[in-house]
Each structure stands twice: as structure tokens, then as C-alpha cells.
Amino acid sequence: MSTEIKENNTSRIDLQLLKKKKVNLAVFGHGNVGGKLLDQILESAASISERKHIVLNVFAVANSGQLLFQTDGIDENWRNKLKAEKAGWDISEVIKFARQYNLKNLIAIDNTGSTEFVEHYPKLIEGGFNLVSSNKHPNTRDLEFYHELRSLLQRHEKEFFYETNVGAGLPLIDTIKLLHLSGENITRIRGVFSGSLSYIFNTFSENDDSFGNVLKKAMNYGFTEPDPREDLSGNDVGRKLLILARELDLHHELTDVNIENLIPKPLRTIPKHEFLEQLDALDVKFHIKKRNQKKDHVLRYIGDLHGDLSEVNGGTLDVKLVSVPRDSTLGQLSNSDSLFEIYTQNYAQHPITIKGAGAGGAVTARGVLGDILRLSDKL
Ligand SMILES: NC(=O)C1=CN([C@@H]2O[C@H](COP(=O)(O)OP(=O)(O)OC[C@H]3O[C@@H](n4cnc5c(N)ncnc54)[C@H](OP(=O)(O)O)[C@@H]3O)[C@@H](O)[C@H]2O)C=CC1
Numbered sequence: 001m002s003t004e005i006k007e008n009n010t011s012r013i014d015l016q017l018l019k020k021k022k023v024n025l026a027v028f029g030h031g032n033v034g035g036k037l038l039d040q041i042l043e044s045a046a047s048i049s050e051r052k053h054i055v056l057n058v059f060a061v062a063n064s065g066q067l068l069f070q071t072d073g074i075d076e077n078w079r080n081k082l083k084a085e086k087a088g089w090d091i092s093e094v095i096k097f098a099r100q101y102n103l104k105n106l107i108a109i110d111n112t113g114s115t116e117f118v119e120h121y122p123k124l125i126e127g128g129f130n131l132v133s134s135n136k137h138p139n140t141r142d143l144e145f146y147h148e149l150r151s152l153l154q155r156h157e158k159e160f161f162y163e164t165n166v167g168a169g170l171p172l173i174d175t176i177k178l179l180h181l182s183g184e185n186i187t188r189i190r191g192v193f194s195g196s197l198s199y200i201f202n203t204f205s206e207n208d209d210s211f212g213n214v215l216k217k218a219m220n221y222g223f224t225e226p227d228p229r230e231d232l233s234g235n236d237v238g239r240k241l242l243i244l245a246r247e248l249d250l251h252h253e254l255t256d257v258n259i260e261n262l263i264p265k266p267l268r269t270i271p272k273h274e275f276l277e278q279l280d281a282l283d284v285k286f287h288i289k290k291r292n293q294k295k296d297h298v299l300r301y302i303g304d305l306h307g308d309l310s311e312v313n314g315g316t317l318d319v320k321l322v323s324v325p326r327d328s329t330l331g332q333l334s335n336s337d338s339l340f341e342i343y344t345q346n347y348a349q350h351p352i353t354i355k356g357a358g359a360g361g362a363v364t365a366r367g368v369l370g371d372i373l374r375l376s377d378k379l
């Protein structure tokens with residue numbers, strides 16, 4: 001993957017390589033999303049280089065304990081090489097390495113679900129990095145941090161892309177940004193924002209499997225957050241709703257979101273493994289909810305941003321479980337599909353609708369790769 005200028009035995013320089021742009025990537029987190037992203041980069045590198053004249057060079061990969069540097073880019077054996085690295089690393093090592101090897105066109109990619117990792121963002125920006133993130137935490141901390149991050153990016157002329165924060169690989173944030181930028185008044189955004197909860201309620205509503213079993217399947221498919229209670233508590237949907245609200249320049253905090261938490265209180269703070277041993281409590285609760293619905297109704301967990309969205313402090317943010325007719329738009333959802341209805345002044349009766357897989361490692365990784373390439377075009 002190197003763009004080094006190699007001379008052949010007649011001392012001719014490869015001009016094709018000279019024409020290409022080398023983009024240097026540091027990838028943080030290689031779990032479900034990050035691991036698939038690295039696979040996709042390795043698989044697509046040659047065709048991206050050919051089609052777009054961009055050479056993606058992953059010079060660093062890290063998890064919470066180890067860090068691997070490969071000046072000329074990782075190869076298929078990166079997992080074993082990373083495992084062999086010493087325990088413990090610091091973000092300043094990555095910045096120093098990039099400086100030492102004079103690496104340009106830097107992008108740090110956050111595929112962690114970590115609140116702590118967000119603390120590194122200012123240092124990375126100051127160290128010359130642009131940012132791409134599937135992690136929703138940087139955009140859902142307090143408003144002061146949100147605005148400071150954006151002014152820091154502006155001061156250092158750096159970019160921050162996070163399309164996968166809402167709707168995984170679906171082109172949602174971009175669409176909202178474009179509508180808002182063009183002056184089209186968005187009056188409401190409503191839908192099923194969570195791929196995992198979509199799968200869970202679509203499946204649970206249609207068959208006799210217990211709620212706990214369906215939840216375990218959603219985890220195995222890689223739809224849930226690392227701790228599925230982040231989904232079941234409504235926090236993940238709450239974050240997505242807040243991210244969209246902030247895209248519309250609304251000044252809300254996570255505490256402003258009215259969230260219906262689906263987890264019984266005693267299961268909310270116990271260790272994850274204990275929670276997973278006590279899913280019977282959820283089985284009973286949701287069996288009763290399913291049975292108590294009107295005929296031909298199904299359960300759906302929705303997000304709804306509505307009210308007066310023209311004032312910075314306006315709008316109501318609701319996250320809740322509802323029972324809807326099976327033949328309605330929401331009732332017809334299947335698999336892990338998310339659905340977003342965007343109502344605007346010109347799409348008042350028939351909203352713009354974006355629908356498709358709302359969770360999963362591969363679709364999310366593809367969205368992250370899309371962000372990397374769009375950002376690369378700007379470098
Ligand atoms: N799954 C999905 O469908 C979607 C997920 N996302 C987001 O993608 C992100 C990743 O999710 P997913 O891949 O499922 O999570 P995983 O738990 O599978 O992977 C998380 C990775 O991040 C690493 N990590 C955690 N903390 C740190 C840290 N402080 N520094 C460096 N690395 C760290 C972990 O390393 P270690 O194992 O050492 O802890 C692991 O490699 C989350 O923010 C999630 O919300 C967004 C859209 C869709």
C-alpha cells in the first residue's frame with residue numbers, strides 16, 4: 001500500500017504512484033464495526049486506488065489495551081501483530097509517530113463505544129488529525145463540549161464526519177444537513193431509530209420466541225451496543241434523537257429527552273453477565289405487553305422529534321414503546337430495518353422516508369468507509 005517512489009532498474013520513476021493521494025489512517029477499536037472496517041479497507045484498497053487515486057494507508061490500529069504501528073500500512077496479519085504488542089499505550093504516541101514519519105492527510109477513526117476516548121479528540125485535532133466516528137458519545141456530551149469541538153475543528157481547519165451515528169450505513173445525517181442548509185424547514189423527524197430494537201420487536205411481535213431469546217439473537221447478529229442495555233434503556237435512541245436535533249441547531253441536552261426505559265429497575269446497574277442471566281424478568285414483562293394490545297397491532301420502539309423546531313430551545317424529544325396497526329408504515333417494518341420520516345414545509349403530508357438496515361457491523365463499516373473517502377476528497 002506504500003506510495004514510495006520506487007525506481008526500476010532503468011531508474012524510471014513510477015508516475016502513476018506520484019499522481020495518487022496517500023491518506024494515513026489511525027483506527028481505534030477493531031470490534032464488530034472496526035474489525036469489519038479494516039477487512040473492507042484491505043479488500044477494497046486496490047480498487048479505491050485504481051478508481052479514486054486514493055491510497056488508504058492504515059498506519060495504526062488500537063484497542064483499549066494495545067497499539068500497533070505499521071508505517072507502510074497493515075496487512076492481513078494485523079490481528080496477530082497487534083496481539084504481540086505490549087500492554088498499554090497513550091494517544092501522544094500516535095501523534096508523535098505521525099509527526100516523526102511526516103505523515104500527511106491524517107484521519108483518526110473512532111470505532112469505540114467509549115466515553116473516555118472522546119477526551120482524546122482535542123489532542124488529535126491539535127496534532128493534525130481529521131476525525132471520523134461511529135461512536136455517538138462525542139456528539140452527545142454537553143453542549144459546551146459540542147460547540148468547543150466544532151470551533152477547534154474550524155481553527156485547525158480539520159473535518160469531522162459521523163454519518164453512521166444515526167441509521168448506521170443509511171444516508172440520514174447528510175440528508176438532514178442538506179435540507180437544513182438549503183433552508184427547508186424540518187418540522188418533525190419520527191421513526192424507528194434503532195436497528196436492534198427494530199429486529200427485537202419485529203421478531204417478537206410475529207413469533208412465539210421469548211423476549212430474552214430474541215434479544216440474544218440480536219446480540220449475535222451484532223445489532224446491539226456492546227452492552228445491550230444501552231439499547232433497551234432507550235439511551236442509544238435518545239442519543240440518536242439528540243444528534244439529529246443538534247443538526248437542526250437546537251440546543252438540547254441528553255437530559256431533555258423523554259426516554260421510556262425498557263429495563264426493570266433491579267436489572268439496570270448490575271454487571272452485564274448477571275443481567276444476561278436474568279432475562280426471564282423481561283420475558284414476562286413483554287409477553288404481557290404483547291398480549292394486552294388491540295387486535296392486529298404490533299410493538300415498535302420509536303423516536304420522535306416534534307413541536308416547535310424553529311426556536312433553539314424548542315421541540316420535544318420523545319423515545320417510547322408504542323403499539324401500532326400491523327398494516328401501518330411502522331407496523332410493516334421487518335428484520336433490523338430502521339425507518340426515518342422527515343417532515344418539512346414542502347414535504348408536510350408525505351414525508352421524506354429513509355428506510356433500511358439500521359444496525360450491523362458490515363453496513364456500519366461501509367458507512368464509515370464512505371465517510372473516510374468523502375473526507376479524503378477534501379484533503
Ligand atoms: N453495531 C452497530 O450496528 C453500530 C454501532 N455503532 C457504534 O460503533 C461503535 C463500535 O461498536 P462495536 O464495534 O459494536 O463495539 P465492540 O465492542 O465490538 O468494539 C469496540 C472496540 O473498541 C475498543 N475500545 C474500547 N474502548 C477503547 C479505548 N478507550 N481506546 C481504544 N479502543 C477502545 C475495544 O477494544 P477492547 O476489546 O480492548 O475493549 C473494541 O476493539 C459504538 O460506538 C457503536 O455505538 C454505530 C452504528 C451501528
Ligand SMILES: N[C@@H](CC=O)C(=O)O
Nearest residue numbers: 194195196224225359
Ligand atoms: N445498537 C444500535 C446500533 C447502531 O447505532 C442500534 O441498534 O441501532
